[in-house]
Amino acid sequence: MRRLTFVLAMLFLAIIVNAQDRKTAPAKVEKIEGVPVYVFSTPADDYEIVGKALKAGSIIKVSVNMSATVREKVQKMVIKALKRQEEGKVPNFDGIIFNLDNDKVQAVKFAEEGEHLNANPTKYKEVSIYMFSEPTSDYEVLATLDADYSIRAGNSVLIDKVESMLNRTLKKETAGEVEHFDAVIINPDDLSEKLIKFK
Secondary structure (H helix, E strand, O other): OHHHHHHHHHHHHHHHHHHHOOOOOOEEEOEEOOEEEEEOEEEOOOEEEEEEOOOHHHOOOOOOOOOOOHHHHHHHHHHHHHHHHHOOOOOOOOEEEEEOOOOEEEEEEEOOOOOOOEEEEEEEOOEEEEEOEEEOOOEEEEEEEOOOOOHHHHOOOHHHHHHHHHHHHHHHHHOOOOOOOOEEEEOOOOOOEEEEEEO
């Protein structure tokens, strides 16, 4: 019994150590239709939210049975937001934050002029997520995995898919099926993930 308790304690400690030693790096986001988009990230520069970029009915939902990719959906949403700006339904904005936790797509204005592509990646269980963005630090790719999420997440919103995939990837890491990694880069075209380690 004492030996089992010791083994369990060591396993728990190993999991904690693995979670704590993940490195991260700032991100550089992509522009879609000339607009910086922040998906699983927030701007690193000072900004203010100037309004809803889109109506609630347009919020991003990517079901497994839908043919459009996340990239195509985000592009359509940016085009709609630009049209709303043109029509005066939303104030002039510099970027768009896709807040997936509360299904909000927010138009933002930066305090100073400039390109404003620097961002802070969102983390899930200490793993930094890069989507529509690239880390600004050097890294190596340890593995590339196909999109792999639960059936339940498959019919749900994007954040559920990503969290389901990361849960499965973390289980593979614990089982020794993949190397210890720092972060993931998720491809918005097919939701495949690159497991990366910073140099």
